[in-house]
Amino acid sequence: MFFLRENYRHPEFQVGIRDFMRPAPGIAAWGLMTGVAMVKSGIGLFESLLMALLVFAGSSQLASIPLILAGAPLWVIWATGFCVNLRFVVFSLHLHHYLAHLPGWQRVMSGYFTADLSYVWFVRRYPHPSGDGAGKLAQQAYLAGSNLMNWGSWVGSSLVGIALANLVPQSWGLGFAGILCLIGILCSLATTRLRLLSAAVAGLVGVAAFALPLKLNIIVAIGAAVILCMSMEKLRPPVPEVAGS
Amino acid sequence: MMDINWHTVVIVLGLTVVTVLARGFFLFSNRTWSLPHWAQRGLQYAPIAALAAVVVPEVVMVNGHLMDTWKDARLYAGIVGAAVYFWRKDVLFTIVAGMAVYMPLHVGLGW
Numbered sequence: 001m002f003f004l005r006e007n008y009r010h011p012e013f014q015v016g017i018r019d020f021m022r023p024a025p026g027i028a029a030w031g032l033m034t035g036v037a038m039v040k041s042g043i044g045l046f047e048s049l050l051m052a053l054l055v056f057a058g059s060s061q062l063a064s065i066p067l068i069l070a071g072a073p074l075w076v077i078w079a080t081g082f083c084v085n086l087r088f089v090v091f092s093l094h095l096h097h098y099l100a101h102l103p104g105w106q107r108v109m110s111g112y113f114t115a116d117l118s119y120v121w122f123v124r125r126y127p128h129p130s131g132d133g134a135g136k137l138a139q140q141a142y143l144a145g146s147n148l149m150n151w152g153s154w155v156g157s158s159l160v161g162i163a164l165a166n167l168v169p170q171s172w173g174l175g176f177a178g179i180l181c182l183i184g185i186l187c188s189l190a191t192t193r194l195r196l197l198s199a200a201v202a203g204l205v206g207v208a209a210f211a212l213p214l215k216l217n218i219i220v221a222i223g224a225a226v227i228l229c230m231s232m233e234k235l236r237p238p239v240p241e242v243a244g245s
Numbered sequence: 246m247m248d249i250n251w252h253t254v255v256i257v258l259g260l261t262v263v264t265v266l267a268r269g270f271f272l273f274s275n276r277t278w279s280l281p282h283w284a285q286r287g288l289q290y291a292p293i294a295a296l297a298a299v300v301v302p303e304v305v306m307v308n309g310h311l312m313d314t315w316k317d318a319r320l321y322a323g324i325v326g327a328a329v330y331f332w333r334k335d336v337l338f339t340i341v342a343g344m345a346v347y348m349p350l351h352v353g354l355g356w
Contacts (some may be wrong), residue, residue, distance in 0.1 A: 026340040047253040054261040059299060061260070068256055078259045085267035087295035093271040094288060100277050111269035116296075173351050176319060180326045180343035182300045184336030187327055189293040202294035203301030210302055210309055221298035222291055229290040230283065 001109050002148035012138040016145025019125065023117045023181065024149055028157035030178025034058050035161020036168055041065045045162070052158035056151070057115070058178065060084045063215055080215050086222070091119045097129040098122075098139055110140070113147040115154070120185055121146050194229045201225040318350035 007013055031052075038048035043065060055061050060081035067077045092111050099107045114122070122143050130136045161168075168174065190196045205221035212220065304323040305312055312320070326343030330336065350356040 022335065022337050026336060029340070043253055044248065044250055046249050047257055050254060050257045051260070055257060055264055057260075057264045057267075060263065064256070064260060068253060074256060074259060077256055078263050081260050081263040082267060084299070085263060087292060088264075088267040089270040090288060090291050090295075092268055093284075096271045096277065099272060100275075104273065104275060107272040108265065108269035111272040112265050114268060120292075171352070173318075173347065174344075176322065176347050176351075177340050177344055179300060179303050179319070180322065180340045180347075181336060182296055183304075183323055183326045183343070184330050184339035186293060186296040186300060187330035187339070188334075188336065189296070192289075195290060195293050198290040198294045199297040202297040206298035206302050207305060207311065210306060217302070218295065218298040222294045225294035225297070226287045226290045230286050233286060 001106060001113065002144040002151075004106075004144070006137065007141045007144040010137060010141030012142040013145040016121075016142040016147075017149050019121055020118065020146040020149035023121070023185075024153040026177055026181035026184070027117065027150060028153040029174060030058055030181060031154045031157035032161040032164075032168075033174045033178065034061060035158040035163075036165045036170060036174075037062065037161075038065065038158075039162050039165035040170055041069060043068055048162050049159070052155060052162060056112070056154065057081070057085055057088075058154070076213075083215050083219055086219060087116070088114075094123065095119070098126070098136070098143070101133075101136055102140070110143065110147070113151055114143065115147075115150055116182070117185060118143065118146040118150040120188065124188075194232060197232065198225040198229045201228050316354075316356045318347045318354075318356040321350060322347035 002008055002013075035048070035052060038051060038061070039045065043051075051061055063080055063084050064077050067080060088111075091114065095111060095114060096107070099110055102110070122139075125142060126139050130139055186199060190199060202221040202225035205224045206217050209217035209220045211217075304319050307313075307317070322343040325346045326339040329342040330339045332338075
């Protein structure tokens with residue numbers, strides 16, 4: 001967490017901030033348009049501010065807006081938010097390997113502040129959890145640095161978007177920068193053929209099952225892609241262990 | 246002065262709890278979760294699948310249906326954005342190039 005001295009005094013904290021300069025503009029553009037979209041949809045200024053400051057999850061914020069306006073029941077809105085956020089459950093499982101040494105509230109707070117991009121940047125710099133204390137500290141400091149950049153650019157730009165809501169025409173479609181940001185991350189994850197297959201299957205199923213309620217098309221798509229890729233893995237012939245060639 | 250809809254405030258607070266629950270899911274317990282092999286393999290494919298499941302409908306669908314025209318700026322911006330990523334390996338380039346395609350088509354031609 002970025003407000004802890006042991007993190008923000010660590011050199012890796014600066015590295016985390018510097019590395020995150022790259023995706024920050026895309027996040028800011030998305031946050032800006034989310035801020036505009038919240039106010040323009042008519043959910044109210046105070047409610048928009050509260051959402052920007054607390055919810056801190058663009059996809060579930062954007063998914064909830066039409067449901068709020070349609071007067072959907074509370075549980076449907078929350079369940080939709082959780083389904084859209086399900087990828088974070090997977091992230092948290094992975095992050096536990098890096099954060100297990102921390103006290104509970106620090107683990108949960110670190111999880112809360114770790115969004116899509118700061119997670120991706122973190123595991124790219126540190127593919128494996130460190131075994132020693134100094135390494136663990138460096139890793140948590142890096143995560144804190146990139147999380148601060150991520151949080152700052154998201155919340156800051158959301159607030160600007162809320163303030164400017166009446167000046168930027170929604171017809172410009174600046175919100176698409178957020179989708180482009182996600183496309184970039186998606187491509188950066190496509191490092192193996194099976195991962196590419198996973199993306200293709202999930203994309204197809206996500207579209208084909210779009211009519212499912214609660215945004216369950218996302219869950220169905222993830223399930224189908226993961227199951228298919230794991231079965232494909234089993235079908236591949238085992239790598240021969242012959243030291244010949 | 247400000248007209249606060251407390252029902253919406255409750256929804257927002259609930260969504261905050263949802264974020265904390267999802268992002269902290271396995272972090273609440275101190276137990277070191279040792280993942281079974283299948284789950285470790287699944288982790289290889291789940292994140293990219295989740296992104297694709299969110300992104301692809303945003304690029305090819307209109308109001309819950311597959312787009313029925315080629316005149317849609319998102320399609321071309323998405324393709325260019327992805328191509329530029331594989332060329333320059335940089336998310337910022339993807340956003341800039343994608344928006345450079347998107348804005349003229351969307352604002353200029355109304356696609």
